[in-house]
Amino acid sequence: MASVESSMEFTSSLTVSSHLPPPRTRIFKIIVIGDSGVGKTCLTYRFCAGKFPEKTEATIGVDFREKLIEIDGETIKVQLWDTAGQERFRKSMVQHYYRNVHAVVFVYDVTSSASFRSLPAWIEECKQHALGQEVPRILVGNKCDLQNSVQVGTDLAQQFADAHSMPLFETSAKNPSSDGSGDSIRGSSDHVEAIFMTVAHKLKSQKPLILSQLPRGVLGGDTVTLIRGRDEGEEKVSWTCSC
Numbered sequence: 001m002a003s004v005e006s007s008m009e010f011t012s013s014l015t016v017s018s019h020l021p022p023p024r025t026r027i028f029k030i031i032v033i034g035d036s037g038v039g040k041t042c043l044t045y046r047f048c049a050g051k052f053p054e055k056t057e058a059t060i061g062v063d064f065r066e067k068l069i070e071i072d073g074e075t076i077k078v079q080l081w082d083t084a085g086q087e088r089f090r091k092s093m094v095q096h097y098y099r100n101v102h103a104v105v106f107v108y109d110v111t112s113s114a115s116f117r118s119l120p121a122w123i124e125e126c127k128q129h130a131l132g133q134e135v136p137r138i139l140v141g142n143k144c145d146l147q148n149s150v151q152v153g154t155d156l157a158q159q160f161a162d163a164h165s166m167p168l169f170e171t172s173a174k175n176p177s178s179d180g181s182g183d184s185i186r187g188s189s190d191h192v193e194a195i196f197m198t199v200a201h202k203l204k205s206q207k208p209l210i211l212s213q214l215p216r217g218v219l220g221g222d223t224v225t226l227i228r229g230r231d232e233g234e235e236k237v238s239w240t241c242s243c
């Protein structure tokens with residue numbers, strides 16, 4: 001992989017020229033895919049900015065969000081690639097999405113059967129872009145706050161997730177149960193942050209990835225810390241294989 005090779009060169013030149021090796025950060029690229037309107041932008045924004053965006057427009061090509069997180073004392077950078085759901089906005093970019101991917105988040109909208117029925121096509125697209133079996137995948141049902149409009153039940157989604165060896169999370173980018181808004185949502189709704197942190201936790205235990213320099217002191221307000229075994233989504237996850 002080109003990026004890994006170049007990062008190795010980068011590391012060795014630093015070792016030669018520096019007295020003290022600068023801090024380095026491993027970078028993990030996670031792509032978020034699913035039909036247009038399922039809430040990919042809102043989910044990635046919720047994780048990276050900690051809130052629901054006031055206004056979103058259809059993503060054109062790809063949007064890119066990053067967050068530094070600390071897990072067991074190591075700072076890693078999570079790159080979320082928020083891809084366009086609309087075919088006409090993704091054509092030219094699609095090759096780039098799948099390069100050096102470390103994890104995939106499939107999103108459907110619990111109020112849209114159509115978005116759920118599209119999942120096999122998204123899985124097939126991953127296959128066509130030669131995503132390896134070792135790449136972790138998760139399934140996220142979004143918009144659980146819209147309780148009265150649910151079209152995709154948990155049982156059906158769980159069956160699909162099991163059939164594809166993916167963990168399932170149901171959540172709401174708009175109203176995660178943790179935000180204290182007072183609105184009730186489906187009882188077992190997962191927190192957006194816990195979902196992405198669970199992916200990051202899994203990735204952290206994998207082989208080293210791209211390295212980058214982390215300026216001293218950059219770890220600031222955007223940092224969240226995960227203590228092994230204590231994040232909420234962890235116990236639900238089984239990473240035995242991928243689709």
Ligand SMILES: Nc1nc2c(ncn2[C@@H]2O[C@H](COP(=O)(O)OP(=O)(O)OP(=O)(O)O)[C@@H](O)[C@H]2O)c(=O)[nH]1
Pocket residue numbers: 034035036037038039040041042043056057058059060083084085086142143144145146171172173174175
């Ligand atoms: N009620 C509710 N609405 C949501 C939620 N997440 C997203 N939305 C709304 O769904 C619409 C689409 O959200 P986006 O995040 O732009 O969807 P997307 O999947 O990124 O769409 P594309 O960029 O076209 O692929 C917006 O009007 C959001 O406000 C949610 O959890 N609950």
